[in-house]
């Protein structure tokens with residue numbers, strides 16, 4: 001689909017959608033608990049839907065009505081010899097592989113888009129010596145056949161490929177017979193996502209202990225059902241926060257927890273560092289324009305913010321450099337390349353190398369055609385840049401937003417945007 005976007009001003013009050021990362025964790029925790037849990041609000045984005053349908057394949061029962069999920073957890077070892085389709089969701093795939101292995105059942109995992117090429121090497125390294133066989137059925141990582149019973153023990157793994165491997169193990173290891181240890185062999189990146197996992201597990205009565213080298217996870221733990229309120233999503237609210245920063249009137253954002261463990265809450269501090277104005281308004285946050293100047297940003301803990309921060313950089317005086325960003329190559333697109341291509345298509349002075357993006361801001365951006373590269377965060381970033389271009393912007397592959405934020409263009413237009421989404 002194509003989104004045809006006219007320059008316009010976004011302003012008004014906006015409520016952040018439910019966090020994708022928190023939704024995955026809440027549904028998985030509820031599915032592993034023996035009994036009924038309530039999870040809300042839940043939005044049927046493609047990624048959350050991948051996790052939901054996978055959990056149903058594992059015999060959890062999940063009914064969603066009016067954004068409220070009633071989950072009946074898995075009460076016995078599910079039948080194996082099933083196929084689980086993770087669509088394009090890296091989280092679903094990397095969280096569910098160890099869970100299937102903890103049940104000791106045979107599952108063939110499949111995926112689409114770029115998912116079959118996204119790395120699973122960490123599990124290939126770890127699992128054979130822990131009783132689990134991972135077999136690639138074709139040349140890519142997926143389809144992948146998982147067989148065998150996962151054993152507890154010592155797991156040595158890198159911290160700088162994807163934190164999703166650590167989260168996946170943290171869900172599975174409490175179900176095993178013995179105690180386990182995760183030993184990180186390189187510095188942990190995306191650490192806040194691991195903190196979110198530990199906090200979600202605690203809500204289901206499951207404990208993980210931090211150690212000097214990583215984490216200790218006791219075996220024989222039970223997930224207890226609970227009522228789980230899903231947090232508002234800082235990563236997706238970041239697009240509208242950036243729109244507020246770039247406009248005179250600003251945007252007021254509701255529904256973001258002040259005490260959240262989401263690493264992407266750093267967006268607020270980063271927008272302040274760019275020179276934006278941020279103030280509290282009741283329980284909400286108002287973000288509006290100040291005199292913007294380029295900044296240096298370490299992306300190691302906040303990879304998902306990089307595309308939209310690059311857009312902000314294009315409108316700030318001077319240079320914005322975003323570094324420690326090599327893992328962006330491993331996302332839905334190579335985001336170092338797709339972000340710079342999107343900005344350049346609109347006339348921005350942007351370039352990247354293998355670890356960073358540099359944007360020299362202050363040029364007037366013009367009309368153009370941007371490829372979303374099948375990546376939701378590129379489509380949404382381009383839509384925010386388009387507000388401030390001097391003519392129409394076409395986003396090719398606009399439907400990519402469905403991965404995490406299906407109502408993105410509705411929220412955009414409600415705040416005064418002019419996105420016309422049509423078949424293309």
Ligand SMILES: O=C(O)C1=C[C@@H](OP(=O)(O)O)[C@@H](O)[C@H](O)C1
Nearest residue numbers: 021091162163164190193303304
């Ligand atoms: O655990 C999670 O919910 C996520 C972890 C991050 O991945 P990495 O750990 O691979 O950076 C992030 O990019 C992704 O969107 C969601």
Ligand SMILES: C=C(OP(=O)(O)O)C(=O)O
Nearest residue numbers: 088089090091304331332
């Ligand atoms: C990288 C992302 O998600 P995942 O890894 O779950 O596919 C994302 O949402 O930007």
